[in-house]
Amino acid sequence: MLDLLLPRRCLVCGAGGTQLCDGCLERLPRIEPPLCERCGSPTAWPVARCRECAGRRLAFASARAAVVYDEAVRRIVGGWKERGLRRLADEAAALVAEALPHPGDVTVTFVPPDPARRLERGHHPAERLARALAGRWRLPCAPLLERSGSSRRQRGLSLAERRRNVSRAFRATGPPPRRVLLVDDVYTSGATVSAAASALRAAGARRIEVATFARAVRGPVLVLQQRDRTPI
Ligand SMILES: [Zn+2]
Ligand SMILES: [Zn+2]
Numbered sequence: 001m002l003d004l005l006l007p008r009r010c011l012v013c014g015a016g017g018t019q020l021c022d023g024c025l026e027r028l029p030r031i032e033p034p035l036c037e038r039c040g041s042p043t044a045w046p047v048a049r050c051r052e053c054a055g056r057r058l059a060f061a062s063a064r065a066a067v068v069y070d071e072a073v074r075r076i077v078g079g080w081k082e083r084g085l086r087r088l089a090d091e092a093a094a095l096v097a098e099a100l101p102h103p104g105d106v107t108v109t110f111v112p113p114d115p116a117r118r119l120e121r122g123h124h125p126a127e128r129l130a131r132a133l134a135g136r137w138r139l140p141c142a143p144l145l146e147r148s149g150s151s152r153r154q155r156g157l158s159l160a161e162r163r164r165n166v167s168r169a170f171r172a173t174g175p176p177p178r179r180v181l182l183v184d185d186v187y188t189s190g191a192t193v194s195a196a197a198s199a200l201r202a203a204g205a206r207r208i209e210v211a212t213f214a215r216a217v218r219g220p221v222l223v224l225q226q227r228d229r230t231p232i
Helices: 022-027 071-083 086-099 115-121 125-137 159-166 191-202 220-228
Strands: 062-068 107-110 145-147 170-172 179-187 207-215
Touching: 062 086, 071 086, 071 125, 071 179, 071 207, 086 125, 086 207, 107 125, 125 179, 145 191, 159 191, 170 191, 179 191, 191 207
Parallel strands: 062 207, 107 179, 179 207
Antiparallel strands: 145 170
């Protein structure tokens, strides 16, 4: 409803008429192989574990994302979160479905919202994305997780602080299915999805794969990708 009342402008370049124009959609920095098999970080060649995830306990089997979390993507995710632009969830789901193979016989679920933030915003991008993806892939989607306490906001915390902060943030709402695809909007340190996956495994799930719209990418790979997309 609100969508109809707001002037339509591209969240990235400001062009009128649409929330995300064709040119900006085309230029979003796709994440492409080779990747770290486990955490989905772009790497120089395929590896089982990369510098980013080596030695870390990750409760998910693998994580994959469609686009690099750069400035353009940050604006899109921001608009999606603050204004609940529904159509962007479908665009994001289309990009994820383009980038990832069909996950097979899984139940799709999502990282649950922080109750305080849900009230504040009224939108929950992870759930929107999960439902849109499940629709595309014709898979069941169910809320399988809840927040178990008031974890502090992640913004501004160091990686180590983030991991500590979220490690006990979730619990399963009931016995989960054996195979789960866990959806979130952005993968930053992996701590949030790992904690959520850990809660599902503690409740009996056997294998959790993670899919996100965007992923923070550190290091020289990002520079290479940005050079590729220099316009004209
Ligand atoms: Zn644009
Ligand atoms: Zn890795």
